[in-house]
Amino acid sequence: MKPRLDWIGAGLFAALLAVAPLFLNAYQVDVLNSIGLYALLALGLNLILGEAGLFNMGHAAFYAMGAYTAAILNTRYQIPILWTLPLSGLVAGAFALAVARPVVHLRGDYLLIVTIGVGEIVRIALVNDVFGITGGANGIFGINRPRVFGYIIRRPEDFFYLIWGCVALTIFLFLRLKRSRFGRALNYLREDATAAEGSGINTDYYKLAVFGLGAAWAGMAGTLFAAKMTIISPESFSFWESVVLFMIVILGGAGSIPGVLLAAFLVVGLPELFREFAGARMLVFGLVMMVMMVVRPQGLWPARGHQGFSLAALARAVGP
Amino acid sequence: MSAADGAIAPTESALLTLREVTKSFGGLTAVNGVSFAVGEGAVVGLIGPNGAGKTTVFNLITGNYQPNHGDIHFTGQRLNGLRTHRIIMLGIARTFQNIRLFQQLTVLENALAGCHYRMSGGILAGMLWLPTQRRVEKAAVERAVQELEFVGLGQQTLTVAKNLSYGDQRRLEIARALATQPRLLILDEPAGGMNEQETEALIGLIEQIRARGITILLIEHDMRLVMRACEKLVVLEHGGKIAEGSPEQVRSDPRVIEAYLGTEDEV
Structure with missing residues (x-):
């Protein structure tokens, strides 16, 4: 596809999305909001998993850190929820740096298992009301509605524009990051860490930096989630969430922003469309994933010039 | 011994x-x-x-x-x-016995890896694409292209590395090493x-x-x-x-x- 066609397509998609709430009911808009949140999370994970090739299946932990930071600051200290955005990002990012530092040198599958562990530790800590501030299994409720210039964001349509505005900003920033020095360093890391180090690139630094950045984004998405739900509990941040995010990135095409968006629509949106077949949902889900990995391992919408990465990376991860 | x-x-x-x-x-x-x-x-x-x-x-x-x-x-x-x-x-720069290029990336991107440590700019500069970053990137591309021309790959900057012939892959590795100056x-x-x-x-x-x-x-x-x-x-x-x-x-x-x-x- 020509670059100009890409932009026309992206513009049409954005315009369609922008007017969508006018034609949809509250439930449907709410589904779009969920898709937006997952897209935001998956875009952050895409930096770690897609761009840098680091296997992270504990992304929900960083999401939880952000959501709980926002919720605690808001309910205990009455800090307006949207003001907590940067702090949630910082807390989640700092947490990621702390846990990633000792394990980030691990290869593929080993790192994957460690991140699963981290995700579970965070969830269980939340359930057990760690430090007496997370509200245990019940979670935290009574989070204030966000307020923008005196306007209270309450209806699904309001959240729609808040969330998708954040998605648009994220895409704008990440597209630039991708083609910058920092973004290239992540790709060098994914392609061959030894060669990257042998070209003068501090690979440990970039591994940590991308973990911190991806986690900070998850933390900020957590703030939006807390604001949207007004009540959060540990069950929203289960292992399954991490798996779904991992799937969105691999299914869409690791390292591909349009791929991640498309997969977010499919993975989050389709189950809602087929609610009546809820019983068979997981069966279909599993079958689709299997067929995809066999037939189209590079993802639905692979990044240019990166064909076959996902298969290669998966093979590396499960291989000896 | x-x-x-x-x-x-x-x-x-x-x-x-x-x-x-x-x-x-x-x-x-x-x-x-x-x-x-x-x-x-x-x-x-x-x-x-x-x-x-x-x-x-x-x-x-x-x-x-x-x-x-x-x-x-x-x-x-x-x-x-x-x-x-x-x-x-x-x-000190090196090449590897069993060619280690960034296979899925372009020839230019491979050579740019060598320029990396002499460049500046982190996450923020990259996301905001600041004028300073733009300048740094432009200078690095010029330097990388210079090395690619030196080894005779000046015409193939946008080829994906894995599609190069074996000899060209070896030359690209040398260009990447030379780009570290x-x-x-x-x-x-x-x-x-x-x-x-x-x-x-x-x-x-x-x-x-x-x-x-x-x-x-x-x-x-x-x-x-x-x-x-x-x-x-x-x-x-x-x-x-x-x-x-x-x-x-x-x-x-x-x-x-x-x-x-x-x-x-x-x-």
């Missing part, structure tokens, strides 16, 4: 000095008390039969392995314990897998690199290349140094002949 025959003190004229360097993996001593020096501006060849420990020596120099004993100095600075990227930043370039079997014309072109390229004032240390099995391109050879066998000197001296050294051809009773 005695180590005494090559005890070289770090000299001022030497760019790189290895002194009594030993590396063992478990029970296997891959490099045993090896000492040699590489003078500024020279082309030095490290040769020896398969399994002699040549690549291990390279990996010790660039910090991929740490020596158990001995010291490695580069321009008077001790390299022991430094991480690879720090050593590269000091002015090294003082010492380490080439691990640069002619490996090349045909005669490609090898011939490579000898010319090595001459040109040397003319730029870059010192070269190379491992090579192609003896024609070694004899023509190198002014000094270091011969390893079973991890120890068995000879050192000009190609003529080394060629007539009985120990070298024995190492390469075997003794009569072995046959």
Whole structure:
């Protein structure tokens, strides 16, 4: 596809999305909001998993850190929820740096298992009301509605524009990051860490930096989630969430922003469309994933010039 | 294997000095008390039969392995314990025996990797695409293209690396190494897998690199290349140094002949 066609397509998609709430009911808009949140999370994970090739299946932990930071600051200290955005990002990012530092040198599958562990530790800590501030299994409720210039964001349509505005900003920033020095360093890391180090690139630094950045984004998405739900509990941040995010990135095409968006629509949106077949949902889900990995391992919408990465990376991860 | 025959003190004229360097993996001593020096501006060849420990020596120099004993100095600075990227930043660049390119990335992106550490700009500068970042990127691309043209890949900047011919992949690795602006370039079997014309072109390229004032240390099995391109050879066998000197001296050294051809009773 020509670059100009890409932009026309992206513009049409954005315009369609922008007017969508006018034609949809509250439930449907709410589904779009969920898709937006997952897209935001998956875009952050895409930096770690897609761009840098680091296997992270504990992304929900960083999401939880952000959501709980926002919720605690808001309910205990009455800090307006949207003001907590940067702090949630910082807390989640700092947490990621702390846990990633000792394990980030691990290869593929080993790192994957460690991140699963981290995700579970965070969830269980939340359930057990760690430090007496997370509200245990019940979670935290009574989070204030966000307020923008005196306007209270309450209806699904309001959240729609808040969330998708954040998605648009994220895409704008990440597209630039991708083609910058920092973004290239992540790709060098994914392609061959030894060669990257042998070209003068501090690979440990970039591994940590991308973990911190991806986690900070998850933390900020957590703030939006807390604001949207007004009540959060540990069950929203289960292992399954991490798996779904991992799937969105691999299914869409690791390292591909349009791929991640498309997969977010499919993975989050389709189950809602087929609610009546809820019983068979997981069966279909599993079958689709299997067929995809066999037939189209590079993802639905692979990044240019990166064909076959996902298969290669998966093979590396499960291989000896 | 005695180590005494090559005890070289770090000299001022030497760019790189290895002194009594030993590396063992478990029970296997891959490099045993090896000492040699590489003078500024020279082309030095490290040769020896398969399994002699040549690549291990390279990996010790660039910090991929740490020596158990001995010291490695580069321009008077001790390299022991430094991480690879720090050593590269000091002015040593290398290529790999089994080509290690960023396969899925373009030729230009590969060469830009070498420019990386001399550039500035982190997450914020990249996301916001600040004017300073734009300038830095532009300068780096110019530098990378210059190196690509130098090795003869100027027309293929947007080709994906894995689609290059074998010889071109080797040349791209050299361009990436040169883009780090090294003082010492380490080439691990640069002619490996090349045909005669490609090898011939490579000898010319090595001459040109040397003319730029870059010192070269190379491992090579192609003896024609070694004899023509190198002014000094270091011969390893079973991890120890068995000879050192000009190609003529080394060629007539009985120990070298024995190492390469075997003794009569072995046959």
